[in-house]
Amino acid sequence: MKTKSLLLGAVTAMSLAPAAFAERGADGHVNVIYWQAPSILNPYLSGGTKDLDASAVVIEPLGRYDQDGNLVPYLATEIPTLENGGVSADLTSITWKLKPGLLWSDGSPLTSADVVFTAEYCMHPEGGCAQLAKFEGVDKVEAIDDLSVKVTFKEAKPNPYGPFMGAQAPIIQKAQFAECLGAKAPECTSANFGPIGTGAFRVTEFRPNDVISFEANPNYRDAAKPAFATMTLKGGGDATAAARSVLETGEFDLAWNLQLAPDVLANMAKGGKGEARSGFGSLVERIMVNMTNPDPALPEGERSTAKHPHPFLSDVAVRQALSLAIDRPLLVEIGYGQAGRPTCDLVPAPAIYVSGRTECMTQDLAGANKLLDDAGWARGADGVRAKDGVRLKMLYQTSTNAVRQDFQALIKQWWEEIGFEVELRNVSASVFFGGDPGSPDTFQKFYADVQMYANNFDGTDPEAYMAAQTCDKAPRPETQWQGENISRVCIPEYDAKVAELGKTGDVAKRAELVKELNNMVTNDSHMIIPLVDRGRVTGVSNTLGGFVLNTWDSELWNIADWTRIK
């Protein structure tokens, strides 16, 4: 009798155990598919979302944004604010406190020296740091003690959450990257391909542009997490195959960025293995207009640089005509359905920052024609406009993607109706967004007249995003072709306003400035032609638990909380 009840007790205890204490690695393996394969795990050397997301599994910032855009501490004990004294009253400094006892995946302790080093790494004058905009206005970063770091800004910084906040500015290990400063940064292959981190997983194998294998980080701060023992991040293929592998066949648990025609996606979801979730953030599909001349006849190193202004796209009338000729609501209907909204703004959210101009919403081919006529661009015998021997002949490039190619065909037809000659080109997404300074086909090189892609900002404050369009951030040979000012916008007044935004604390005033900046590059000058405010569409398997779609940070931001639904 006694043994029987003992056994019974033991059985009961065992059956209750998994529910009571979740255990690290108890849920086995998780498969994630990114149809753009990550090529590097160092976000400071790549602007690609795929690389940012993949590295977010391994390296973490001090704080992240949650699905509602709130700030959540990760490596820090709390988010420093004016109220808790973390931000100085004059807004010129912010002091972060690290959680005590944090370990890197190699077992060594994380200290403030690593945080200081991260800033030094990105702000190195010789290195083309892709995330320099996050460190805009930083004067110095210093360690107060082992667990506190103080960031001092040159001027009052109302939004001090640029450095070390969000997927674009995670902490890297000083010991690993110490030899990789400045121009040597791209040479440190083993570090760039396998950074030591504090995140839920660590890299076991990295095959660039292919597959990354991860295993649970044994030194992760929460002993019960992650629930998965191993993880595979498969890269490559295309959005269709990725969607199918989650929604229809169930081979993968998560598929990122399913930019597919709405009817295609709906049809796949009938497979019943998963669902497509979408959420609106700040992602805007846009056409970037090249303000510089990409003529192949120019010497290498001078193409698409500020040395040679564009022969006809530097005329504002031409750019405005390009924008007017586009029927945005129709583009949304064809390409995105419920997952898109037409927009004229580069900043589509949060609401207080949205300028809400709508004059681009209706297509006006007659108006566009008139603009070009008035500006002196007369139609030639072949219907293509020209002025002083300059023909309106453009190369329009984008990444290889069915929806984008449909957009290209449509927009080409509209532009040809108003007297442009348009040549289309599509580049494989992993090359286009790959950021390889040796490739002529990257979006940073921009060896085309106009190009189309989507971009967003992480977090809820667009300051860094606006600061990315300043004159000094244009990609050029001196920066190893890194930089986020893809259109090569160079308006002194814009740069001044960005500096002013950096000094303004009042939220209403900031919102005004952001709207002005937004209109300066979009609705007033048309250097950037926004098309569609895109929801992020993610395919999630029905057996994956804990995934929270977050449009304000990395897609894999809460990977430590994922579980298997049994």
Next chain:
Amino acid sequence: MTDVLSTPPRSQWRDIWDQFKSHRGALIGGVVFMSIVVVVFLGPLIWTIDPTHVEIRARNKSPSFSYPFGTDQLGRDMLARMMAGGRVSISVGLTAMALAITLGSSVGLLAGYFRKLDWPLMRLTEIFQSLPLLPLLLVMVTLFREPLAGAFGPEKGTFILIVGAIGVTSWMATARIVRGSVLALKEREFVLAARSIGTTDFKMILRHILPNVISPIMVSATLGIAAAIITESALSFLGLGFPPDFPTWGRLLYDAVDYMQQYPSRVIWPGVAISLTVLSVNYLGDGLRDALDPRIRGR
């Protein structure tokens, strides 16, 4: 005497045609291939819809009187696109084949006929054979696309590039086959006889060797057309090759893959067109080989 004169003299070409006629597969293949060629090259004169014209109100239409093959996701007419695509694919196939055959037969003839050239030319052939085709094509596309597009315009430039790329990477098999035949022929009595009356090397190759190796060349030529059409499709399928709005059969197939489940006809049309062309050309080649070989002829 009168007996002999009563039957008119038969030309060699007549013999070839008679033999060819008796190969039913070749005849059907020839007819199919010719009709495909006629439709894609002359069809646009009758069916004048622009294959790249986007008619947004007529999206995803199923076949009807005004759109015999239906329309695609942007309302572009599929029949017009099929014809435009076929024109490009077949032109690429024929031109690339011509280039590859010219290169391959010249290399083969020279290597087989001149002992001194044999070693270097065959090693060159082996080098080319050991190069991986697709990566090589990708590199060529990256390197030469822009200069060629600048010199000849995007479409003609790409055409030259693709034809050139396929041509210079697919002549090796022909070269080896031709060389083998030439080596055997060179030792035959009629060649010795011709040599003994002082025939020059040039004449020898042109009059005695070349006509005798025409049948293997023909076979590799037909196989070459098929391979070139497929390689072009593969390049388009990879999103390389022609600009995205420029229809080729490979590109049509690539664009249709996403819609395979809802609109299977969009995959079937270009797929059938590619298969039918390749198959008919292969049969054609088979028949031509039989017809051109005097030893088989008449059997």
